[in-house]
Amino acid sequence: MTPSASQDPIVVTGLNHSFGQGSAKVQTLFDIHVQIKRGKLTTLIGPSGSGKTTLLTLMGCLREIQEGSVRLLGEELFGASNETLNNMRRRLGFIFQAHNLHESLTALQNVRMGLEVHGSAHRHEYDAAATHILEQLGLGDRLHYLPAKLSGGQKQRVAVARALVGNPEIVFADEPTAALDRDTGLKAVGILKRLGELRGTTTVMVTHDHRILEMADRILRMEDGRIVDQT
């Protein structure tokens, strides 16, 4: 391993993954090797069922690693303790296909949850920080709305705000633009790209949106559980 590789925020080597048990066992990822550089926007493309989401969740500490190695921000995830995983998750931001907002919390409160995970030492600043990022995403007039009162695109923007409010070192996004209209989708990706340049935030995103692919620093193409093409 070269010195520069060890500093990369994401280093995946020999990763395999299967779902199911016994005879129903189906392997979905085969011998994945990939390194992702700091501050870059990397996109993951490929046909449905090719294993994009599986790879993303494995890199993002959302699934236990069965075989192979994922080094995230210098820490090995294979066999990592719950404690390590929890601490690691706090340094990441997730934007899911489904927005997964908490239905009983307002937009502001949902975003606040992205800060509260870091403890209560700076809690007095949380509301201001959450308000600020929601305003940036054009939701300044929807702060106290419950998710049920927001449109699909607005909900997704709240989810984006929640993922970004804690200044994550890596952002994982799984087709975040699916529920966003094209302009806000691009706007969100624009923010991510700017964060990459300003703070060195690394982004890995599953997408099929051509305009986003044009902005990407790198495109990984997956097919049948393998990375078949890297640009």
Next chain:
Amino acid sequence: MTRLLLWWLGRMPIGWLQLVSNKLRFFAAGTGVAFACILVFVQLGMMGSFSEATRSAYRILNADVMISASDCNGLTDGSNVARRRMYQALAVPGVREAIPIFVGKTFWLQADGTRLELTVVGFDSTRHSFVGPVLEQISVLPLSNHVLMDERSRGLRPGQLANVSANSPLWIEANHQQLAVAGTFSLGAGFAGDGFMIVSDQTFLRLFPARSSAAPNHILLNVESGSDPEDVAARIAAKLAAEAVLVRSFSQAIEQDVTYQTTRRPVGLIFGFGVAIGTLVGLVIVYQILSTDVADHLSEYATFKAMGYKASFFRSVVMEEAVILAVVGFLPAVVATLGIYSVMAKATGLPIAMTWERAILVLFGTVLSCSLSGIFAMRKLTHADPADLF
């Protein structure tokens, strides 16, 4: 409220917000918990009044040590004791004085057809040191066939005995004897009978001609000042070891009676069982509510888990919900119980009342059972990969 909880918990009061976001379910949940609380309160109230009624009967008397037959389980229970035991006991160092106590049952058929089952306690009423604190009007008893009656006996009309006195007694008939109710005291009915009637030993033997003055039901003793009733009881017991008698300090006799009534008699067992059922019903209700709630929010919780929230966070959210449900159910339950108690006390004449101890016990029990079910409901989340829960 949200702000208060936010400040107090130091985090978003998710549990609270979740509960109030579904008003109907919250209401149903609170009602369910309240219902279980009331169930437990009523059973505990019955059990408490049962102990209280058992205990209060002893307030007729005042003594340090009691000698009863070995098969005796309470004041109104057991074989007779030979009066000779009293003389034997009097010879034991530390014993100052002793009297025999007679207990019997009789009926008073009132003019309107109501029949009262009365427990009759007879003893030498001139021995004031043995007279219990409730009997203030004891001075009338030496008069032949004069009696004191519990004004709170079940079956009496309200105020029926309000105006009786030595000068204007209420004449009643029991065991073919004319008795003058010349005074009252206030005790309350028990489970054993409708009320108590106090008579002198002479009147007792006239009422129950088959009973002999040589065979009372119990013997009461007072010890010399400075002697310990337990020690003296032990000494008497040693001396009477060969006889079929039970020698206990008075307070010990009371406690053993209460224990017997509440744990060995079917009535006591039924109330104990009722408490268990009430607790179980409460547990099931709260578990149902909380596990549905956890299931409904599983993907939201999984998102929090993905964000790095620890298992302890989720436990504290469910605990928060559990405590809120416990309090929300408990408070109306206390109010309802106070009403139920007063209705029950009126209807039965039993001493049923709320005590601080019981209220605190039930509150703790509610919070505990709610928390237990909450933690149980949370198991599913803590063991799963977040990615499998979305």
